Amino acid sequence: MSVLLITRSPIVHDSVVPLCAAAGAGVEVCAEPALSLAAWREADLVLVGDDLAAALAGLAPPRRAGVHVVGVGLSDTAFRSAVELGATSAVDLSEGASWLSEELGDVGERASPGxxxxxxxxxxxxxxxxxxxxxxxxxxxxxxxxxxxxxxxxxxxxxxxxxxxxxxxxxxxxxxxxxxxxxxxxxxxxxxxxxxxxxxxxxxxxxxxxxxxxxxxxxxxxxxxxxxxxxxxxxxxxxxxxxxxxxxxxxxxxxxxxxxxxxxxxxxxxxxxxxxxxxxxxxxxxxxxxxxxxxxxxxxxxxxxxxxxxxxxxxxxxxxxxxxxxxxxxxxxxxxx
Missing domain, CATH: 3.40.50.300 (P-loop containing nucleotide triphosphate hydrolases)
Incomplete structure (x- = not known):
């Protein structure tokens, strides 16, 4: 199971990476939106930090399932970027840690649904x-x-x-x-x-x-x-x-x-x-x-x-x-x- 985390934010990084480790999910952290496109399709789950969501949306990556915009104290811009990316959701990590833990628990199962x-x-x-x-x-x-x-x-x-x-x-x-x-x-x-x-x-x-x-x-x-x-x-x-x-x-x-x-x-x-x-x-x-x-x-x-x-x-x-x-x-x- 693999997670692609696209962010430069230490807060987002430190909120997500430990949860991935606890779920046994490998995580690739990418701080450059353009470079993240190489792993965009292959990852089971894509988490886009609100700090890079607008920049990534500007690159118009192909639509796919399992994309979420994450951050702490999400702004209106983050929600607009989530819509532009076709993200499933935008999640405030200060309130959604349990949600993310459940989502990580499903990584890999969703890749080949029954x-x-x-x-x-x-x-x-x-x-x-x-x-x-x-x-x-x-x-x-x-x-x-x-x-x-x-x-x-x-x-x-x-x-x-x-x-x-x-x-x-x-x-x-x-x-x-x-x-x-x-x-x-x-x-x-x-x-x-x-x-x-x-x-x-x-x-x-x-x-x-x-x-x-x-x-x-x-x-x-x-x-x-x-x-x-x-x-x-x-x-x-x-x-x-x-x-x-x-x-x-x-x-x-x-x-x-x-x-x-x-x-x-x-x-x-x-x-x-x-x-x-x-x-x-x-x-x-x-x-x-x-x-x-x-x-x-x-x-x-x-x-x-x-x-x-x-x-x-x-x-x-x-x-x-x-x-x-x-x-x-x-x-x-x-x-x-």
């Missing part, structure tokens, strides 16, 4: 929640994975995975707080078993708000190799926020006339069909007809799995062997990679 896969039922009872659990269980065998419960009317993903008694942060705690959420804080805070974490509700469920979704999902993808969203069939701004952030969207529906018709209406309501694909469950309708009605390609056909209900009732999740769901999860994630 993939976000959304799963939604094209029709009620199609098995979208089960598939979401299967995808998360499969990927968690090898890398950090977060399963996100976006459906307040669902059964509770932690129950299906036998994780309901594990301590950790649920949606309620996140909706009651504000401010930036660190990737590491989220990853280490949610209920987790080895590589698999789950974010869901406890007790009385309530609809997720768009502001919380907008704050949590960036931290989720920074801190995990894969994030799987179990999406609600109905929703407003919060569901739209979740769907908009998906790299891939899987619509699960039975291959029946009612199921495919319902999926077609859902796809029209969701938008973002360019990232969506069908996952078909057993039914009498042909693949070509399902594709024609929905306008979506078929990503997988998943037959019934023996013993699935018993496995879910026991809190084992859907992956207990090498059945159809394991093969579907493997193939779908390989195609999404």
């Amino acid at each position: 993939r976000l896969v959304g799963v939604v039922g094209g029709a009620g009872g199609a098995g979208a929640t089960t598939l979401a659990c299967a995808l998360a269980q499969w990927h968690a065998r090898r890398a950090p994975t977060l399963l996100v419960d976006g459906d307040p009317l669902g059964p509770g993903l932690d129950r299906l995975l036998g994780m309901e008694d594990l301590a950790g942060v649920r949606w309620e705690a996140l909706t009651e707080t504000a401010g930036r959420l660190g990737a590491r804080a989220l990853r280490e805070g949610v209920p987790r078993r080895e590589h698999l974490g789950v974010l869901t509700w406890s007790g009385l469920r309530r609809a997720l708000d768009a502001t919380t979704a907008r704050r949590v999902l960036p931290a989720a993808v920074r801190g995990h190799d894969l994030v799987v969203l179990d999406l609600p069939r109905h929703g407003g701004a919060a569901r739209a926020e979740l769907v908009d952030r998906c790299d891939d969207l899987l619509v699960v529906t039975p291959a029946t006339v009612p199921g495919v018709a319902a999926a077609a209406r859902l796809v029209a309501d969701l938008g973002g069909a360019g990232r969506a694909a069908l996952v078909l469950r057993p039914g009498g309708l042909g693949d070509a007809d399902a594709e024609r009605v929905t306008g979506l390609p078929i990503a997988a056909v998943v037959p019934d799995q023996r013993g699935l209900a018993a496995s879910l009732d026991r809190g084992l999740g859907p992956l207990t062997g090498r059945g159809p769901l394991a093969r579907a999860a493997r193939d779908l994630l390989a195609a999404a990679a």
